[in-house]
Amino acid sequence: MLERIGVGSVADLYSDVPDEFRYKGEYDLPSAMSEQEVRDHIEALGRKNVQLKVFVGQGAYDHYVPSVIPYITSRSEFLTSYTPYQSEISQGTLRYIFEWQSMVCRLTGMDVSNACMYDGPTAAAEALRMCVASTRKRNKVVMSTRLLPHVQQVVRTYMKYPGIELVAVDDVLAELGPDVAGVLVPSVGKHGGIQDLTGFADKIHEAGALMAVYCDLSTLAVLRTPAEWGADIAVGDGQSLGLPLNYGGPYVGFMACLKDHMRKLPGRIVGQTVDKDGKRCFVLTLQAREQHIRREKATSNICSNESLMALWCTVYLSLMGPEGLRKVNELSSAGAHYLHDRLMATGKFEDFMATRTYLNEFCLKPLCDVAKLQKALLDGGYFAALQLEDGTVTFCVTEKHGKAEIDGLVKIVEEL
Amino acid sequence: MKYYDKLIFELSHPGRSGFSLPNCFEGAGADTQQTRATLGTVRGGTVSCANGGAERSEAVCGCLIPQHLKRESVLDLPEVSEVDVVRHYTNLSQMNFGVDTGFYPLGSCTMKYNPKINEEMAAHPLFTGLHPLQPAETVKGAQEVIDDLDHALAAITGFKHFTFLPCAGAHGELTGLMLIREYHMARGDSARTKVIVPDSAHGTNPASAAVCGLEIVVVKSRPDGLIDVEDLKPLLGPDVAGIMMTNPNTLGLFEKDIKEIAKLVHGCGGLLYYDGANMNALLGAVRPGDMGFDVLHLNLHKTFSTPHGGGGPGSGPVGVAESLLPYLGIPKVSGFHGNFGVMMRAYAYILMLGRENVKNAGPYAVLAANYIKESLKDAYKLPIPTVCKHEFVYDGLINDGGHDDVPGATTLDIAKRLLDYGFHAPTIYFPLLFHQALMVEPTETESKETLDAFIDVMHKIAEEAAKDPEILHGAPHDTPISRPDETTAARNPIVKA
Structure with a gap:
């Protein structure tokens, strides 16, 4: 090979690199391991983690994972392919993205979905950027402080650098004005409460702004959809569709909107067409929005997304169907309300929310020492009662947790 | 298929x-x-x-x-x-082509083999059940993975520490630019709103700069494909936040004037951003931190062998030099701790290769690229004949079967014909400096036999183009679908069932 190239050594291939930049040291890395050693090493690290029964949500929900999903997503043809630039040999990827877009539209009621975003919080930030791009000469956005804390943090970061004015308040409608481009509200608040968005869309649209709703896709099987609330944009995380907790990622963000805003949507979009012979096929489309064509004029800088995680969720939704998804919500909700009752009966909490209008997540005002409570729960193998900034503690129940596990949690609280 | x-x-x-x-x-x-x-x-x-x-x-x-x-x-x-x-x-x-199906010389994407032990480790049940908000004392193992990976990437790049929040390369670019802005803002230097981007840069560079609220100034490349230092000089001033560079650049060329560029940019008060998309070429050879760069992102899904998954999940950790360390924790760009599952794969990759072998990845990748480049220059136009790094660019066929500036066979035709022969196509029509760009990146994980098979097929396609370009125009012939009608797809979008 060197002969063909016409050099004497591999080192000569770096002859264009000034000598002062040639790295002559040894990387400070461990010595090469065999597969078995890697397994043993990771296993040993894993044993330093504490395996807990998870009763906290806050944007990451411990739902049951059907065994079919990892089996499908680990198929090499999906796993080891790149973004589907060569559509003739990427119909598998393109089809599942098209199915995912369709499912996101059916869940949210929106007209068009993109291929996916990094996660819910970044999708939320991109939604507000999209509002600014879609409305003329408006540079202010409003977000509800009822959004999950991690969503608010990422939105703050994204708005800061391009100088988009951001107001974070509880009463978002009071902030409407001629300079407001968009309003972001959750469909379920950080305390777990299902939000009543009646009248929001009318007021926001009257003020000339766009309405974006942050929602959990799983819950849309039972809750009023962003489209039914009159929203222009729906965003959120797909994690609750059977993605493992995975210490926070990879998850998958989604983003969908009404048809009018389609050409302002960031990210990849798959469309249906026909090939030369008239066969139905799928391609990346509307690429004039994207960075590889438009560079600095693109709707976003997003390139790689979380495609395989979108496949994960698509397979999950196929397995669940409308019935399964409804049952996931019902079982989780039944467990959460049962836990709520039992915790109140211990006398160690006060109700914080005015009504019990929540699904699988709720907050209580602790009447006991929170640090002691959390430690007792951890010692008993539970991750629960995470404290929010306002001092309340949050609980979440999914269909994974049986009555026995819930009773075990309550017993620890009772014995406190 | x-x-x-x-x-x-x-x-x-x-x-x-x-x-x-x-x-x-x-x-x-x-x-x-x-x-x-x-x-x-x-x-x-x-x-x-x-x-x-x-x-x-x-x-x-x-x-x-x-x-x-x-x-x-x-x-x-x-x-x-x-x-x-x-x-x-x-x-x-079964209608999809992956690295596990065959050779995937997609330029700038570093489609190296994805070892399966990485997948097994990423799915380890002692990690997959961890909630991102669990107390620190219950996630010590996960934190150690992140800390070890931080240390390894620092050793390989010559940077101090990394943030792992970015979920992809472009996300890393955005994060890195935010860090540059924090640096200037902390010094009361708020007028620095411009960022210099070479005309050969990845499209994400200017797009990330725009999302970060920066104005883009383009610096030209010289005919030899490197940044024109003379064109750069007048662009520098008190309004420059920094420059984004890919080194080796998207033509696969090492920007050998980097020392002077660093001196000039630092001299005007700007910082240097390193786009790590092409880092694979430098493994074992050069540390970006030693060349004067202040901040970089890596693509774990390129250089560190984690699979692309049809377009993600990736991971784009951002490393900084000492001067930017105080700001590393400021931009909260994703929900929790970044794509932990991807970090675990990269960690397993580094453990498997170890210090003895990580250093060989770059040189072997560069060897493979130069071998292909030299083997096909008799049939394909090679606009820049000098030694390349991990990738290089052809500008279409020498004898494309056409006449009077009308090509008989275009780069698109060549790419589609390659699919018939069981190879993925190179990156096409990028960089924008050449009309018929074909950007080839073979990576270090391909055998000589695979490279030779690719070279043979590329020669065969060149012969077909000269004799019977119709075969190429109609390609691909042996794939699940033929060329799709993209115009109709964009004109009348059907984007859901």
Whole structure:
């Protein structure tokens, strides 16, 4: 090979690199391991983690994972392919993205979905950027402080650098004005409460702004959809569709909107067409929005997304169907309300929310020492009662947790 | 690969489903096995879930949601059995080409082999069940993975520390630019709103700068493909936040004037950003931190062998030099800790190679690229003949069968014909400096036999173009579909079923 190239050594291939930049040291890395050693090493690290029964949500929900999903997503043809630039040999990827877009539209009621975003919080930030791009000469956005804390943090970061004015308040409608481009509200608040968005869309649209709703896709099987609330944009995380907790990622963000805003949507979009012979096929489309064509004029800088995680969720939704998804919500909700009752009966909490209008997540005002409570729960193998900034503690129940596990949690609280 | 025409919705059959949910509320203290028995599920076929418990839970959920907060429209998701789902997605997968299918010389994407031990480690049950908000004392193992990876990447790049929040390369670029802005803002230097981007840069560079609220100034390349230092000089001033560079650049060329460029940019008060998309070339050879760069992102899904997954998940950790260390924790660019599962894969990759072998990845990748480049220059235009790094660019065929500036066979034709021969195409029509750009990146994980097979096919395609370009115009012929009508797709978008 060197002969063909016409050099004497591999080192000569770096002859264009000034000598002062040639790295002559040894990387400070461990010595090469065999597969078995890697397994043993990771296993040993894993044993330093504490395996807990998870009763906290806050944007990451411990739902049951059907065994079919990892089996499908680990198929090499999906796993080891790149973004589907060569559509003739990427119909598998393109089809599942098209199915995912369709499912996101059916869940949210929106007209068009993109291929996916990094996660819910970044999708939320991109939604507000999209509002600014879609409305003329408006540079202010409003977000509800009822959004999950991690969503608010990422939105703050994204708005800061391009100088988009951001107001974070509880009463978002009071902030409407001629300079407001968009309003972001959750469909379920950080305390777990299902939000009543009646009248929001009318007021926001009257003020000339766009309405974006942050929602959990799983819950849309039972809750009023962003489209039914009159929203222009729906965003959120797909994690609750059977993605493992995975210490926070990879998850998958989604983003969908009404048809009018389609050409302002960031990210990849798959469309249906026909090939030369008239066969139905799928391609990346509307690429004039994207960075590889438009560079600095693109709707976003997003390139790689979380495609395989979108496949994960698509397979999950196929397995669940409308019935399964409804049952996931019902079982989780039944467990959460049962836990709520039992915790109140211990006398160690006060109700914080005015009504019990929540699904699988709720907050209580602790009447006991929170640090002691959390430690007792951890010692008993539970991750629960995470404290929010306002001092309340949050609980979440999914269909994974049986009555026995819930009773075990309550017993620890009772014995406190 | 065979054509399969179904969408999952078209397999739907009312009443069919593929789920198996526990019934957590049937019977106090019932163990999992008992509840499964109660549920009476039939795996792999239709599932009947009707029982008292589920109905009761529905009642609980149903009556607690006021009517006006409930979904009104019917949820039209597919109703299919487990076997329907498995067959459908297996069929879809068989219309896909991955690194595990064959050679994937997609330039700037570093499609190296993805070792399977990485997958096994990423799916390790002692890690996958961790909630991102769990207390620190319960996630010590996960934190050690991140710390070890931080240390390894610092050793390889010559930077101090990394943030792992960015989920992809472009996300890393954005984060890095935010850090540059924090640096200037902390010094009261708020007028620095411009960022210099070479004309050969990846499209994400200017797009990331725009998202970060920066104005883009383009610096030209010289005919030899390197940044024109003379063109750069007048662009520098007190309004420059920094420069974004890819080194080696997208033509696969090492920017050998980097020392002077660094001196000039630092001299005007700007910082240097390193786009790590092409870092694979420098493994074992050069540390970006030693060249004067202040901040960089890496693509773990390129250089560190984690699979691309059809477009993600990736991971784009951002490393900084000492001067930017105080700002590293400021930009909160993703929800939790970044894509931990991807970090675990990269960590396993580095452990497997170890200090003895990580250093060989770059030189072997560069060897493979130069070998192909020299082997095909008799048939393909090589606009820049000098030694390349991990990738290089041809500008179409020398004898393309056309005449008078009208090509007989274009780069698109060549790319499509390659698919017939069982190879993925190189990156095409990028960088924008050449009209018929074909950007080839073979990576270090391909054998000489594979490279030779690719070279043979590329020669064969050159012969076809000269003799009978129609074969190329009609290509691909042996793929599940022929060339799609992209114009209609964009003009009348059908984006959902």
